[in-house]
Amino acid sequence: MSQTQEERKAETRARLLNAAAELFADQGVDAVSVDAVAEAAGRTSGAVYAHFGSKQGLLLALLDSWKDSVRTVLLAEVAVSETPRGQLAAVWSSVADNPGEDSGRWALLEHELWLRAARDRQVAEVIRDRDREARRFSAHQLAGWTASVGTRPTTGPDELAVLVKALLTGLAMQRRLDPGAVSDDLAVAGLCALVGLTDRPPQNRRSKTTTQQVTQGATP
Amino acid sequence: MSQTQEERKAETRARLLNAAAELFADQGVDAVSVDAVAEAAGRTSGAVYAHFGSKQGLLLALLDSWKDSVRTVLLAEVAVSETPRGQLAAVWSSVADNPGEDSGRWALLEHELWLRAARDRQVAEVIRDRDREARRFSAHQLAGWTASVGTRPTTGPDELAVLVKALLTGLAMQRRLDPGAVSDDLAVAGLCALVGLTDRPPQNRRSKTTTQQVTQGATP
DNA sequence: GTCTATATCCCGATAGAC
DNA sequence: GTCTATCGGGATATAGAC
Numbered sequence: 001m002s003q004t005q006e007e008r009k010a011e012t013r014a015r016l017l018n019a020a021a022e023l024f025a026d027q028g029v030d031a032v033s034v035d036a037v038a039e040a041a042g043r044t045s046g047a048v049y050a051h052f053g054s055k056q057g058l059l060l061a062l063l064d065s066w067k068d069s070v071r072t073v074l075l076a077e078v079a080v081s082e083t084p085r086g087q088l089a090a091v092w093s094s095v096a097d098n099p100g101e102d103s104g105r106w107a108l109l110e111h112e113l114w115l116r117a118a119r120d121r122q123v124a125e126v127i128r129d130r131d132r133e134a135r136r137f138s139a140h141q142l143a144g145w146t147a148s149v150g151t152r153p154t155t156g157p158d159e160l161a162v163l164v165k166a167l168l169t170g171l172a173m174q175r176r177l178d179p180g181a182v183s184d185d186l187a188v189a190g191l192c193a194l195v196g197l198t199d200r201p202p203q204n205r206r207s208k209t210t211t212q213q214v215t216q217g218a219t220p
Numbered sequence: 221m222s223q224t225q226e227e228r229k230a231e232t233r234a235r236l237l238n239a240a241a242e243l244f245a246d247q248g249v250d251a252v253s254v255d256a257v258a259e260a261a262g263r264t265s266g267a268v269y270a271h272f273g274s275k276q277g278l279l280l281a282l283l284d285s286w287k288d289s290v291r292t293v294l295l296a297e298v299a300v301s302e303t304p305r306g307q308l309a310a311v312w313s314s315v316a317d318n319p320g321e322d323s324g325r326w327a328l329l330e331h332e333l334w335l336r337a338a339r340d341r342q343v344a345e346v347i348r349d350r351d352r353e354a355r356r357f358s359a360h361q362l363a364g365w366t367a368s369v370g371t372r373p374t375t376g377p378d379e380l381a382v383l384v385k386a387l388l389t390g391l392a393m394q395r396r397l398d399p400g401a402v403s404d405d406l407a408v409a410g411l412c413a414l415v416g417l418t419d420r421p422p423q424n425r426r427s428k429t430t431t432q433q434v435t436q437g438a439t440p
Numbered sequence: 441g442t443c444t445a446t447a448t449c450c451c452g453a454t455a456g457a458c
Numbered sequence: 459g460t461c462t463a464t465c466g467g468g469a470t471a472t473a474g475a476c
Binding site: 225228229232263264265266267270271 | 441
């Protein structure tokens with residue numbers, strides 16, 4: 001039962017990071033004190049400074065821990081539909097916060113980090129690197145998907161990934177502020193337009209494979 | 221030279237609001253103290269509390285003052301191109317921060333207000349109302365534009381306005397973090413896809429009127 | 441209405457015992 | 459490494475003179 005000092009150190013670090021992630025997502029980074037993070041982790045503020053040096057250090061370590069974290073798992077399960085349009089709908093529903101509970105908290109934290117990145121070079125670098133990798137992955141997925149479905153987008157996969165992510169982000173923002181303004185059908189129609197899919201497929205046309213899902217961001 | 225008390229009161233109020241707008245845009249709302257706002261306005265913090273009761277009251281008054289403010293002027297001058305594609309490019313360049321200087325500050329403030337709205341019901345109501353009106357105007361502009369250009373989008377004007385704003389917002393965000401990832405051509409291509417414009421017009425096809433510009437947000 | 445002065449609070453960070 | 463205790467700073471908001 002007893003642990004070595006290294007084990008305890010590692011556990012403390014993990015608990016602090018977990019607590020910070022939860023609290024930051026719920027209340028925003030600035031609204032959470034170092035004491036609050038430490039208390040939620042069952043430690044005191046001294047532990048935070050011993051491990052991370054400062055609150056900014058804690059934030060950067062948190063972002064860094066996400067770089068290694070899984071990026072694809074969360075959205076992998078949604079590709080159950082057989083029609084291309086249904087698959088696009090699944091992509092949208094994974095970014096929209098219809099689950100209703102906690103999926104939106106991380107989106108809020110994502111936006112706050114983007115905002116912080118705009119004024120903080122350190123944060124900007126981390127976020128930019130992470131976004132680039134996510135975009136690379138997303139482009140790869142999209143390339144396979146467009147090929148299997150047989151659409152002809154007007155741009156290449158890399159650029160299409162940027163467009164798709166932009167539309168999804170913008171729609172999710174508007175939906176959070178005014179849910180009635182962004183229907184699921186509208187979102188799917190927009191995605192169809194970007195990927196070059198005729199909104200109403202002739203009758204029924206089925207994709208050859210149940211492709212992997214397209215993702216656009218990391219969530220721990 | 222001397223003013224009545226009412227004039228001075230009104231001027232103080234205006235100066236406080238102006239100072240708040242500038243500072244909030246530059247540094248973010250939380251990073252700006254009430255004292256800083258008052259000092260920038262040539263007053264002291266007591267004036268802020270006499271006028272607005274609290275910092276939150278100041279913020280709400282600021283948002284409210286924008287509701288009445290001009291919403292369309294800023295983007296009206298860009299519709300000088302003759303080709304439909306050139307007009308879409310003008311729309312994009314007005315939201316992208318190529319001007320380089322201060323156009324991006326308001327975008328940052330917009331984003332911070334959205335984030336605040338997600339956690340503050342009072343702010344949410346103001347922002348939502350303003351967005352709805354902007355969307356209405358934008359839809360009206362888009363309706364005229366699509367008619368004059370002769371494109372056939374897959375959705376109606378109201379929904380198209382949502383899609384266009386979403387894409388512009390998402391692209392602007394990605395560009396701020398990673399300018400190289402979002403070329404002007406890519407943005408225009410995305411807009412073309414949404415509005416149903418073939419990316420490469422047959423040869424040269426000219427719109428009948430130099431239509432008003434499409435806008436998607438208010439900027440004071 | 442506006443200013444000066446101040447009350448009150450909380451935060452980030454540090455010092456030193458263990 | 460972790461905790462306790464505390465320092466120093468800056469924030470919001472208030473009280474009272476003018």
